Amino acid sequence: DGGITQSPKYLFRKEGQNVTLSCEQNLNHDAMYWYRQDPGQGLRLIYYSQIVNDFQKGDIAEGYSVSREKKESFPLTVTSAQKNPTAFYLCASSIGFESTVIYGYTFGSGTRLTVV
Amino acid sequence: AQSVTQLDSQVPVFEEAPVELRCNYSSSVSVYLFWYVQYPNQGLQLLLKYLSGSTLVKGINGFEAEFNKSQTSFHLRKPSVHISDTAEYFCAVSPLGGTSYGKLTFGQGTILTVHP
Numbered sequence: 001d002g003g004i005t006q007s008p009k010y011l012f013r014k015e016g017q018n019v020t021l022s023c024e025q026n027l028n029h030d031a032m033y034w035y036r037q038d039p040g041q042g043l044r045l046i047y048y049s050q051i052v053n054d055f056q057k058g059d060i061a062e063g064y065s066v067s068r069e070k071k072e073s074f075p076l077t078v079t080s081a082q083k084n085p086t087a088f089y090l091c092a093s094s095i096g097f098e099s100t101v102i103y104g105y106t107f108g109s110g111t112r113l114t115v116v
Numbered sequence: 117a118q119s120v121t122q123l124d125s126q127v128p129v130f131e132e133a134p135v136e137l138r139c140n141y142s143s144s145v146s147v148y149l150f151w152y153v154q155y156p157n158q159g160l161q162l163l164l165k166y167l168s169g170s171t172l173v174k175g176i177n178g179f180e181a182e183f184n185k186s187q188t189s190f191h192l193r194k195p196s197v198h199i200s201d202t203a204e205y206f207c208a209v210s211p212l213g214g215t216s217y218g219k220l221t222f223g224q225g226t227i228l229t230v231h232p
Contacts, residue, residue, distance in 0.1 A: 004159075031218065040125060042206065043160075043222040050218070058219075090159055097218040101210045102167060104150050105220060107159030 004108035023091035032074040050097040118143040120223035137192040139207030147209040
């Protein structure tokens with residue numbers, strides 16, 4: 001079955017450490033997205049990528065970085081510059097950037113990051 | 117720019133009762149509309165979407181939503197809920213143009229709790 005795999009499901013890190021969240025899809029989707037979810041705030045866009053080797057900042061990119069070296073993979077690094085990194089992180093994809101308008105997203109199951 | 121307001125952060129209801137989850141949006145361009153459901157510690161799943169045509173759209177699990185252009189609303193309804201409908205529900209818009217094209221904007225979410 002095709003889908004999006006996020007790993008790990010739960011992640012604990014000490015304050016000041018960088019951490020990388022994995023997102024892999026086998027849907028042959030061109031566009032990929034990272035969202036952060038906090039209680040009562042909905043989903044906020046961190047970064048997105050329309051195609052391989054291309055990505056753009058979303059609404060809350062400060063303290064985060066991404067890469068898109070392969071179509072299937074869009075890892076997110078939470079750096080020590082992110083002031084409040086504890087959150088639920090969701091990766092999503094769509095057939096194509098323009099197709100998002102019609103088809104919306106397919107989501108992964110998320111990674112819950114806790115920084116102590 | 118777009119914004120989505122879900123008018124109730126929490127909705128408690130008894131099993132087999134009807135429910136309505138309210139969503140209002142604002143946008144300077146035309147939009148398509150989506151409802152997603154999220155079960156605890158999972159990603160989001162698409163419930164239904166409105167693209168064009170009939171303003172009443174039916175989705176999975178017995179849910180339906182009505183698009184009202186004059187009131188810029190897209191309320192989600194179910195005539196009889198089950199315990200298994202307990203989840204968080206997100207309304208989202210997808211603009212047909214502008215700087216947010218190709219990206220979804222989400223509301224803050226409504227937690228539906230169905231009591232026996």
